[in-house]
Amino acid sequence: MNDVDRAVEILLNGGLVAIPTETVYGLAALATDEAAVRRIFAVKGRPADHPLIVHIESAASMASWAETVNPSAATLAAACWPGPLTLLVARGERVPDVITGGRPTVGLRVPAHPLTTELLRRLGTGLAAPSANRFGRVSPTTAAHVLADLGDDVDLILDGGPCPIGVESTIVDTTTQPVQILRPGGIPMDAIDALLGGRLASAAGPSRASGMLDSHYAPNCRVELATTGQEAHRLLAQLTDSGACAGIIDGTDNLVAYAQHLYAWLRDADEQCLDTVIAVLPSAEGLGHAIIDRLRKAAFSPSPAD
Ligand code: TXA
Ligand code: MG
Secondary structure, eight states, X not given: OOHHHHHHHHHHTTOOEEEOXXXXXXXEEETTOHHHHHHHHHHHTOOTTSOOEEEOSOGGGGGGTBSOOOHHHHHHHHHHOSSSEEEEEEBOTTSOHHHHTTXXXXXXXXXXXXXXXXXXXXXXXXXXXXBSSOTTBOOOOXXXXXXXXXXXXXXXXXXXXXXXXXXXXXXXXXXXXXXXXXXXXXXXXHHHHHHTTSOOEEOOSSOOOGGGSXXXXXXXXXXXXXXXXXXXXXXHHHHHHTTOOEEXXXXXXXXXXXXXXXXXXXXXXXXXXXXXXXXXXXXXXXTHHXXXXXXXXXXXXXXXXX
């Protein structure tokens, strides 16, 4: 019995399996098994009003999870799947309330990882999966990260190696007019905007995605942001002079590699018991938007009044 065989058996029996994707590892349950999906929330310590993405095998299966697939959703799915894009669509009847927190939309995504593609094909149904970390913490990009975070709370970790993209999917709400971006991610906004003929809007109205909370993706150590490497080194000298243990994260010379390693570097900072890690912000272009978003959330600390 190989690992995919075991994953199939565990999932069909209501268990939880950590799955590799091209973005980050997910903590998966059969999307139609409400009890198993509830266990995801319990294991993550995630509030019930933070909906889960349903991972599906192909764009062709979208119709069985969505009430309707409008032209924007169809265009983006055809161009970007499999890949790091989550589409919010009007939710179909078979999507349980526990996945969407009772919302009228469901997030769908076709992940691009051979092991998970095979798993989805064998199961013939969708997998509900958030990132496989405890709520609010840094997402896992290796099987070892998942094990360190979740230990025995997950029934199997399907080890597919390090995630090649390293930051979560871009989330787009296709049910609004114009279509809105809710979370920058692995597919740059410009690419989506171009596919929509320049009609992509930024998120408006009340916050709809938990990734939009001010604080998220955070290591235990303090995260300080710098806009240049020089500024980071000045800050490092100050902190070191005052007796703190500090380090620098700077991948600004290669944004693809920065995204790939960002979460591992934040975890390393904790392993090295740093008091503070100083992260250099990349420029706001391409993958830079997603990296900036994650770093700002990792660095957020509420003011005493909050
Ligand atoms: O790359 C990814 O998207 C990874 C991999 C595992 O696929 N998944 C991931 O899931 O990042 P999660 O649960 O950590 O983040 C999904 C975000 C959450 O902020 C959630 O609130 C939002 O998507 N979301 C999901 N369904 C939604 C819906 N129907 N309406 C609004 N927000 C939704
Ligand atoms: Mg997450």
